[in-house]
Amino acid sequence: MSRLYKGFVCMKRREALETIAAGVLSLTAAQRDLLAQSDWEAQVLSAGQARTVDVLSDLIIPRTETPGARDAHAHRYIDMMLYRGLLAAERDAFLAGLAALDERCQRDFARGFDGLPRPEQVRLLTAMHDSGDAFFRQVKDLTIRGYYTSREGLLEELEYEGNSYLTDMPGCTHEEHHQ
Amino acid sequence: MSGPVYDAIVVGSGAAGGAAVYQLTRRGLKTLLLEAGPDIDPRVENIHHKMPFELEFRGQLSARDRLRYRGNKSTNVYNQRTMLPDSEEPYSFPDDKPFMWVRSRALGGKTLHWGRYSFRFSDYDFACASRDGFGINWPIRYRHIAPYYSLVERTIGVAGSKESIPNLPDGEFQPALPMRCGEHILRKGVEKLGMRLIPTRVAVVTSREFSRPRCHFCGHCNRLCSTGAMFSSRVSFIPLAQETGKLEIKTDAIVREVLTDDEGFARGVSYVDRGSRQDYEASAKTVVLAASTLSSTKILLTSRDRNHPTGLGNSSGELGKNLSEHTMAARITGIAPVLRGKMPGYPEDGHPGASFVPPFVNVDNPEETDFIRNYSFQCWSGTSDYPGHAHRLAGFGADFKRRVKNIYPALVNMTTNGEVLCRPENFVELDPDGSTDPYGIPCLKIHLTFGDNDHRMIRHMNDKAEEICRAAGIEILSHRREASQPGWSIHEVCTARMGSDPRMAVLDGYNRSYDVPNLFVVDGAAFSSATALEPTLTIMALAARAGDHIADLLDRREMRKHGPRETLA
Numbered sequence: 001m002s003r004l005y006k007g008f009v010c011m012k013r014r015e016a017l018e019t020i021a022a023g024v025l026s027l028t029a030a031q032r033d034l035l036a037q038s039d040w041e042a043q044v045l046s047a048g049q050a051r052t053v054d055v056l057s058d059l060i061i062p063r064t065e066t067p068g069a070r071d072a073h074a075h076r077y078i079d080m081m082l083y084r085g086l087l088a089a090e091r092d093a094f095l096a097g098l099a100a101l102d103e104r105c106q107r108d109f110a111r112g113f114d115g116l117p118r119p120e121q122v123r124l125l126t127a128m129h130d131s132g133d134a135f136f137r138q139v140k141d142l143t144i145r146g147y148y149t150s151r152e153g154l155l156e157e158l159e160y161e162g163n164s165y166l167t168d169m170p171g172c173t174h175e176e177h178h179q
Numbered sequence: 180m181s182g183p184v185y186d187a188i189v190v191g192s193g194a195a196g197g198a199a200v201y202q203l204t205r206r207g208l209k210t211l212l213l214e215a216g217p218d219i220d221p222r223v224e225n226i227h228h229k230m231p232f233e234l235e236f237r238g239q240l241s242a243r244d245r246l247r248y249r250g251n252k253s254t255n256v257y258n259q260r261t262m263l264p265d266s267e268e269p270y271s272f273p274d275d276k277p278f279m280w281v282r283s284r285a286l287g288g289k290t291l292h293w294g295r296y297s298f299r300f301s302d303y304d305f306a307c308a309s310r311d312g313f314g315i316n317w318p319i320r321y322r323h324i325a326p327y328y329s330l331v332e333r334t335i336g337v338a339g340s341k342e343s344i345p346n347l348p349d350g351e352f353q354p355a356l357p358m359r360c361g362e363h364i365l366r367k368g369v370e371k372l373g374m375r376l377i378p379t380r381v382a383v384v385t386s387r388e389f390s391r392p393r394c395h396f397c398g399h400c401n402r403l404c405s406t407g408a409m410f411s412s413r414v415s416f417i418p419l420a421q422e423t424g425k426l427e428i429k430t431d432a433i434v435r436e437v438l439t440d441d442e443g444f445a446r447g448v449s450y451v452d453r454g455s456r457q458d459y460e461a462s463a464k465t466v467v468l469a470a471s472t473l474s475s476t477k478i479l480l481t482s483r484d485r486n487h488p489t490g491l492g493n494s495s496g497e498l499g500k501n502l503s504e505h506t507m508a509a510r511i512t513g514i515a516p517v518l519r520g521k522m523p524g525y526p527e528d529g530h531p532g533a534s535f536v537p538p539f540v541n542v543d544n545p546e547e548t549d550f551i552r553n554y555s556f557q558c559w560s561g562t563s564d565y566p567g568h569a570h571r572l573a574g575f576g577a578d579f580k581r582r583v584k585n586i587y588p589a590l591v592n593m594t595t596n597g598e599v600l601c602r603p604e605n606f607v608e609l610d611p612d613g614s615t616d617p618y619g620i621p622c623l624k625i626h627l628t629f630g631d632n633d634h635r636m637i638r639h640m641n642d643k644a645e646e647i648c649r650a651a652g653i654e655i656l657s658h659r660r661e662a663s664q665p666g667w668s669i670h671e672v673c674t675a676r677m678g679s680d681p682r683m684a685v686l687d688g689y690n691r692s693y694d695v696p697n698l699f700v701v702d703g704a705a706f707s708s709a710t711a712l713e714p715t716l717t718i719m720a721l722a723a724r725a726g727d728h729i730a731d732l733l734d735r736r737e738m739r740k741h742g743p744r745e746t747l748a
């Protein structure tokens with residue numbers, strides 16, 4: 001697909017190659033998201049932990065008019081990072097934080113974080129946010145990274161148009177920014 | 180030792196080595212280029228244009244690789260195959276002085292993924308000591324180097340605008356790149372304060388008529404450039420030198436030492452083949468070190484012998500001393516409120532350049548402030564492939580997500596390059612522990628801390644950056660005031676400096692060793708001061724000029740005569 005930016009032709013790389021090969025512009029299959037495969041299995045997180053991480057990421061970046069962290073499989077990203085992306089100390093801190101959250105919910109509510117009603121989850125998360133909780137910081141950072149590097153976060157939410165071929169660099173064309 | 184005797188051996192194939200072999204072979208000299216790394220053509224597509232979600236770890240280094248490249252933080256998954264893992268050539272520093280030594284190890288060196296900013300120095304820089312009394316002057320003036328700046332610019336392609344700024348001479352430019360919305364908004368603030376914000380001069384092809392293809396504005400320059408539009412020695416100087424038929428290249432050849440003969444002249448180098456681990460020697464009439472500032476310095480220190488107990492060419496005692504670089508502070512991310520929520524309509528991160536505030540303090544009056552020398556600002560703005568600002572925004576939930584998106588097109592960024600003064604306390608030495616790398620070559624120990632003048636300058640940068648943001652109406656989202664870790668500017672220079680007094684300098688004004696007349700050092704080690712400008716264009720111009728001088732000396736059969744003690748200026 002070729003997109004027109006105010007006269008500046010912009011093509012995705014593969015499209016450019018196919019254009020050259022076929023002599024015409026053609027629509028191409030989308031790039032594959034490595035985490036979107038149907039037979040995904042967690043490497044580090046237990047089923048319960050994966051559910052909790054999924055809920056946490058969904059609270060941090062929920063679905064609105066656009067997809068959220070859950071749609072982008074942020075918990076799969078986090079599992080991948082825990083497996084071989086984070087340093088051992090970072091991974092251990094994350095898993096300890098997750099265990100502490102679970103313990104606290106078991107103690108106070110006799111169920112896991114993922115089983116709590118949404119308002120209760122938001123209340124807990126708000127308290128963690130306000131107190132500068134290190135685990136919250138870590139889940140939030142990982143969710144941000146996982147979401148905004150996903151197809152959903154980068155292309156649908158941010159409407160990122162880069163990684164393209166342009167014929168020219170337009171720069172700012174707004175008179176009002178120049179004076 | 181058998182084998183051919185070359186006119187010149189050049190050690191290292193980055194900016195310095197590239198420019199040197201280009202000029203040497205153009206002048207008809209039979210040249211051997213020894214490069215420690217492999218040959219990787221940056222144009223052969225690998226993962227250059229993959230989206231993050233197509234890659235494992237979303238395009239970040241794995242934990243294992245983060246550790247392997249711990250001292251080499253410029254490493255990313257895209258350029259990794261050209262980078263040096265720490266274990267290949269370990270180095271050390273005192274516990275309280277961490278130093279980051281970023282190294283590429285491939286044909287083309289760091290130019291394969293460098294930042295491309297290319298500025299000419301001026302006599303404000305070359306005569307620095309006459310202006311404020313600190314350090315030494317360069318032994319050359321602008322008129323000596325200007326023709327070589329032109330030669331290099333014409334050969335590599337530099338996009339820029341003519342601005343008639345006295346301390347930032349104009350060059351021979353290809354069409355300048357336009358500034359983006361946020362940069363224009365910043366510019367208005369900069370101009371209110373009497374300074375200039377200009378398009379950065381970048382070594383990227385923007386002309387439709389050039390020997391290399393024009394940029395296609397993908398913005399992946401810090402990965403590897405698949406078109407060859409971005410200058411690297413690998414796609415420019417080296418193939419041009421090969422066309423002369425005079426260049427021989429050996430990759431995976433790690434030079435240990437410069438070898439000398441009984442009369443004290445350089446006779447060649449010894450090197451180890453990375454694959455077989457076998458040792459070899461190569462002979463030449465001239466040896467040119469271009470292995471990057473600290474690596475060339477290390478080779479000279481390692482080449483110590485009975486006649487040169489503290490390192491080859493070190494009768495001045497200055498070898499390894501005066502280590503300098505740039506301070507990068509005032510790292511600001513701000514928001515231009517008028518751009519909130521307004522998507523630009525084109526990918527702003529496809530821009531291969533940025534914008535630049537040329538050094539502006541202590542120019543006309545060198546003692547205008549409570550510190551000497553000066554600094555510049557690098558600025559850029561707009562949408563990119565990762566919204567790093569999200570990590571700095573408080574909150575979570577739908578409102579958080581909306582704010583990330585709203586601010587995304589309105590981001591404006593700044594950082595600095597400030598001249599670190601050359602002080603003897605900042606130096607490199609062979610590790611006193613006697614540690615060696617896997618090839619048995621001694622390791623380097625690096626000592627660098629910022630001094631009082633540097634800290635006063637850093638304070639000024641931070642205040643000035645905030646003043647600019649206020650004047651431009653930019654809201655500051657985050658401001659990192661502290662200077663980044665020493666080494667991180669990747670502009671290390673001055674450890675075998677040139678000067679007109681051989682008691683104070685290692686090299687003369689032609690990058691030639693005072694002690695060993697057929698030995699040249701043509702990388703940043705030769706600088707007499709760091710200046711506030713990016714070093715590489717000047718490294719290349721000096722290397723090309725040294726190449727010319729070497730050809731002249733060989734023509735005149737004067738290579739084995741000592742040069743005049745006083746040069747130029």
Ligand SMILES: Cc1cc2nc3c(=O)[nH]c(=O)nc-3n(C[C@H](O)[C@H](O)[C@H](O)COP(=O)(O)OP(=O)(O)OC[C@H]3O[C@@H](n4cnc5c(N)ncnc54)[C@H](O)[C@@H]3O)c2cc1C
Nearest residue numbers: 191193194195215288289294295296434471702713714715
């Ligand atoms: C991310 C980044 C951004 C940068 N941005 C800019 C910028 O905008 N403007 C600017 O002016 N500069 C910039 N620089 C710095 C610039 O890359 C260097 O100044 C320049 O490459 C130095 O050239 P050099 O030839 O001295 O060293 P290098 O380019 O590092 O080349 C040295 C070569 O020597 C080889 N070598 C080392 N030791 C040996 C040995 N013992 N035997 C044989 N070969 C050896 C290495 O493998 C390497 O290939 C940037 C650097 C980086 C990494």
Ligand code: SF4
Nearest residue numbers: 394395397398400404
């Ligand atoms: S933006 Fe231009 S110079 Fe940079 S990598 Fe892409 S084509 Fe090369």
